[in-house]
Structures are given as C-alpha cells and as structure tokens.
Amino acid sequence: MxxxxxxxxxxxxxxxxxxxxxxxxxxxxxxxxxxxxxxxxxxxxxxxxxxxxxxxxxxxxxxxxxxxxxxxxxxxxxxxxxxxxxxxSFDPATSQRCYTLALTDVGEIYFLPVLMDALAREAPGVTLRCVPVATPALRDDMAGGQVDLALGWLPPVESGFMQQALFRQRYVALMRQGHPLAALPKVGAAAYRRANHVRVVSSGTGHAQVDQALDRLGMTGNVKLSVPHYVALGHVLASADLVATVPERLAERVGEPFHLVARPLTAKLPTSTICQLWHSHLHRDPGHQWLRGRIASLFGHPASA
Missing domain, CATH: 1.10.10.10 (Winged helix-like DNA-binding domain superfamily/Winged helix DNA-binding domain)
Incomplete structure (x- = not known):
C-alpha cells in the first residue's frame, strides 16, 4: 500500500x-x-x-x-x-536560532552594537551571521531562505517581499572637532565646495542617490580620497582636515569615539528611509516576528514605522 x-x-x-x-x-x-x-x-x-x-x-x-x-x-x-x-511558539530565552542579516557597513556600525547587547540579555543562545546587502543575488537568497532579513536604504519592494520603515534620516557633514567648518552652525554651499572631501562610493545601495545629488550641485570638486566603505571614516577624519557627507545616524555613532562633529548642510539632499525587508514566506514565523519586533522597538520611530 x-x-x-x-x-x-x-x-x-x-x-x-x-x-x-x-x-x-x-x-x-x-x-x-x-x-x-x-x-x-x-x-x-x-x-x-x-x-x-x-x-x-x-x-x-x-x-x-x-x-x-x-x-x-x-x-x-x-x-x-x-x-x-x-x-x-518561540522562546528567545532558550532559542539557539541563527539569523542571517544583510547589512551595509553603515548598518553594521549602527545596528549591531545595540542589537547584540539586546540579544545578550534577552536571547543569549541566538546568533547572527551578517552578509553584504549590495549583492545582485540578495532577493534570490532571501526567497531561498539563505538570508532572513535585510536592513538599510533599500530598493522598492518587489512581489513576494514585505518591509517596514524604521526611521528617516538626513545627511550631514562630518569632520574632526578642530576643522574650520566645525565652528559653523551650518555648512553652506560655498564653504562646502572649498573644503577637501573624503567620498564613500557605496555602490548598490540607496546612498548612491546622495552622491548623484552632490555631483549635480557641483559640491564634490575637492575629493581627496575615495573609499568603498564607511567603516574607515572615523579613523581618517580624526587625523585629517577632510569632510565626509554621511547619514545622520552614522555620525551619531562614530562622533564621540573619534572626537568628530556633525554639521547640517544648507544644500537640499535626499533623505533616506531605513527599512527592514523580509520575504513573505517568513512573515508568520514566530522567531522571525520576534526579531523584527525587537529591531522595530530598538530602532523604529513611531512616525516612520
């Protein structure tokens, strides 16, 4: 039979x-x-x-x-x-689950310290594995279960995916405390153009829109250094009279450790909406719901979520 x-x-x-x-x-x-x-x-x-x-x-x-x-x-x-x-059911206190998160280097700097502290207190057996968000196969990897959650300024949602906005942020000028522009309450277009810059070429992410806007405004003529990641900016800016145009939340995270200051720009630049994105097959998974809920409560803003 x-x-x-x-x-x-x-x-x-x-x-x-x-x-x-x-x-x-x-x-x-x-x-x-x-x-x-x-x-x-x-x-x-x-x-x-x-x-x-x-x-x-x-x-x-x-x-x-x-x-x-x-x-x-x-x-x-x-x-x-x-x-x-x-x-x-899902019990974070006893779970041994490993989640794979797709993040930019900005996301790693901003999200991971707070998230790992929360996991240590609430879900000590839960582990995280991080992969780059800017990969052509990201959507396929999420649909196939290789990636659980993506965080960042992400392209528009495709069929089969769901997302939640966490917060909106502007871009600011970041520099060392002794930099001449640090004495200004705001950095105007003329002063910005005269300054020497370090530029992060973050391809495959929404941050590229800001680079394009700066180019259109003619505000990146004095680029002295281009790097592919944000992770080295703290060290570079702390020891050089350079200015970087960075997301506001990144400036908050690296400012104190590297003695940097952030100043608003008078130029109108795109703001970024930071979201968490997941495939619909995980939408009702209790463990995934718990992780999304914790991220939303740790980083979400009521006006954006």
Missing amino acids: KLSDIDLNLLVVFNQLLREGSVSRTAVALELSQPAVSNALRRLRDLLGDELFLRTPQGMAPTPYAQTLAEPVSQALQGLHHALNVRA
Whole structure:
C-alpha cells in the first residue's frame, strides 16, 4: 500500500480508538459524530483488510494487526504534530536560532552594537551571521531562505517581499572637532565646495542617490580620497582636515569615539528611509516576528514605522 492511498484522518481516528476503546468516546474526543467515526473505521478496515477492532463487553478491543500498528502510527502522528506546530511558539530565552542579516557597513556600525547587547540579555543562545546587502543575488537568497532579513536604504519592494520603515534620516557633514567648518552652525554651499572631501562610493545601495545629488550641485570638486566603505571614516577624519557627507545616524555613532562633529548642510539632499525587508514566506514565523519586533522597538520611530 502506498501512503497516498490512505486518508490521514483515518489514522487519527484509529489512534484515538486505541486510546478510548469506544466509538462514542472517540467521537466526543475528536468532535465528530458517532456515524462519522464508524464510517472512518469501516473505510480503514477495507483499506487494510483487517477488522482492526472487535466489540467486546469491555469495549472495542484491537486485533493483533491493530496492536502491531499502534506504536508506529502513534509515533508518526506525534512527529507530524510536532513538525506542524514547531513554529507555533518561540522562546528567545532558550532559542539557539541563527539569523542571517544583510547589512551595509553603515548598518553594521549602527545596528549591531545595540542589537547584540539586546540579544545578550534577552536571547543569549541566538546568533547572527551578517552578509553584504549590495549583492545582485540578495532577493534570490532571501526567497531561498539563505538570508532572513535585510536592513538599510533599500530598493522598492518587489512581489513576494514585505518591509517596514524604521526611521528617516538626513545627511550631514562630518569632520574632526578642530576643522574650520566645525565652528559653523551650518555648512553652506560655498564653504562646502572649498573644503577637501573624503567620498564613500557605496555602490548598490540607496546612498548612491546622495552622491548623484552632490555631483549635480557641483559640491564634490575637492575629493581627496575615495573609499568603498564607511567603516574607515572615523579613523581618517580624526587625523585629517577632510569632510565626509554621511547619514545622520552614522555620525551619531562614530562622533564621540573619534572626537568628530556633525554639521547640517544648507544644500537640499535626499533623505533616506531605513527599512527592514523580509520575504513573505517568513512573515508568520514566530522567531522571525520576534526579531523584527525587537529591531522595530530598538530602532523604529513611531512616525516612520
């Protein structure tokens, strides 16, 4: 007999009859009518070619064949029940789950210190694995389950994906405390053009829109250094009279450790909306819901979320 030949509901009735030894009690336990239980037993007898249960003064007694089926059927149903309900609950305090996050280097600097501190307190067994967000295969990797969540200034949502806005941020001029522009309350266009700059060429992310806006305004003529990542900016700016145009949240994170100051720009630049993005197949996963909820509570802004 092939598994496809049998209705799983018949095995549920069989397993309950073994426990109850009564058609009426089985009907009550399964919330079925007695005729429905009797019909299920008849169908199962026809399929298996055995009486399975015999009426006795003590109730429905299993035949020797039914007894041989009892343990494997019970174990199979328990295993199936566990598999179907394993996602029904999530306990961060005991979970050993590993999440893969796609981040820019700005995201690593801004999100990870706070997130890792929260995990250490609330979910000590949970681990994170980080991969670059600016990869052509990101959407495929998320759809295939290789990446759980992407954070950053991301392209428009495609079919099959969901996202939540966390916060909006502007771009500011970042420099060392002794830089001449640090004495100004705001950095105007003329002063900005005269300054020497370090430029981050962050391809494949939304930050490229800011670079394009600066180019259109003619405000990047004195670029003395171009780097592919933000991660070195703190060290560079702390020891050189250079200005970097960076996301506001990054400036907040690196300002104090490297003795840097941020100043608003009078030039109108695009603002960035930082989101968390996930594939719809994880939308109802309790563990994924918990992680998204913690990120939203740690970093989200009520006006943006």
